[in-house]
Amino acid sequence: MRIDIVFDTVCPWCFVGQRRLDQALAQxxxxxxxxxxxxxxxNPDMPAGGIDRRLYLDRKFGGAHRARRVLDAVTLAGRSAGIAFNFEAIRRMPNSVDxxxxxxxxxxxPxxxxxxDTVFRAYFQHGEDIGDRRILRRLAxxxxxxxERLEAELGTSSGVVEVMAANSRAHAMGVAGVPTFIFDHAYAVAGAQEPDVLLRLIDLALETGVKVPVTVG
Known part of the structure; x- marks a missing residue:
């Protein structure tokens, strides 16, 4: 079975969704x-150096109170997936392209x-700036x-073009939020679904063997 995951490294629900998929596959x-x-x-228009995290949250959610409610919900969901979110440690909202x-x-x-998983943990549990190439080199x-593979990637602009193209393809497919999971080119679901929901879709794709033209790269 092939499982395609559309995601962003700065999306906490993507971290939760990946862990829940792991839990489903373990069954x-x-x-x-x-x-x-x-x-x-x-955040396709994020400056290369990122911006202050609190400023970002205020702009996105319209104030600290609303932001806290959203982050509390993610924190609660993370616990069931074995994730100890530490949002207070995050000082900058990075550009995620690199x-x-x-x-x-x-x-x-593999x-x-x-x-x-290393990138997710560095950002969401330790507050590291994953837009900083020095940090990315260490995580790698x-x-x-x-x-050498990382330096070859960072040494050209082709990777930036590839990331932008993948982002455009996702939007063209109708992906409006992440994570989005596509099972065997047959069934898609958006959001950090519970493991039992993901497991039902895995089994459904296996049982039906249906193939639809979903082009994700």
């Missing part, structure tokens, strides 16, 4: 799965999944990504 240990991740930019390029350098496969090393 089908014999299933051979190919997981592919596809960039989506929640973090997506980091994942492009990893390719598709390394990409391990690296994505921790996850086992070859330094």
């Amino acid at each position: 089908r240990p014999g299933l051979a799965v190919e997981v592919r991740h596809h960039p989506f930019l929640l 973090s997506h390029r980091l994942l492009l350098a990893a390719g598709q496969g 390394l990409a999944g391990r690296l994505l 090393s921790e996850a086992g990504l070859c330094a």
Whole structure:
């Protein structure tokens, strides 16, 4: 089975959704799965150096009180997925393009999944600026990504074009929010769904064998 995930590295619900997918797949240990991740930019106009996190939250949610309500909901959902969110540690809202390029350098496969989890934990649990290339280089090393592969990616502009193109494809497909999961090119669902919901879709895709033309790259 192929599972495509449209996501952004600065989306806390994407962190929750990835963990819930892992929980769902753990209930089908014999299933051979190919997981592919596809960039989506929640903030395509974010300055290269990012902006102050509190300013971002005020603009996005219209004030600290509303922002706190949203973050409390994510924190609660994260606990059931084994995630200890630490939003207070985050000082900057980064531009996520380079973090997506980091994942492009990893390719598709187990390394990409391990690296994505490393990036999520660095940002959401330790408040690290994942728009900072120095931090991305360290995270790449921790996850086992070859330094030469990362430098080759960051040394050209083709990765930026690829991230932007993937973002455009997602919008053209009708993706309006992330995470979005597509199971075997047959069924799609948006949001950090509970593991049992994801498991039902996995089983449905396996049972029907339906294929529809969903182009995600």
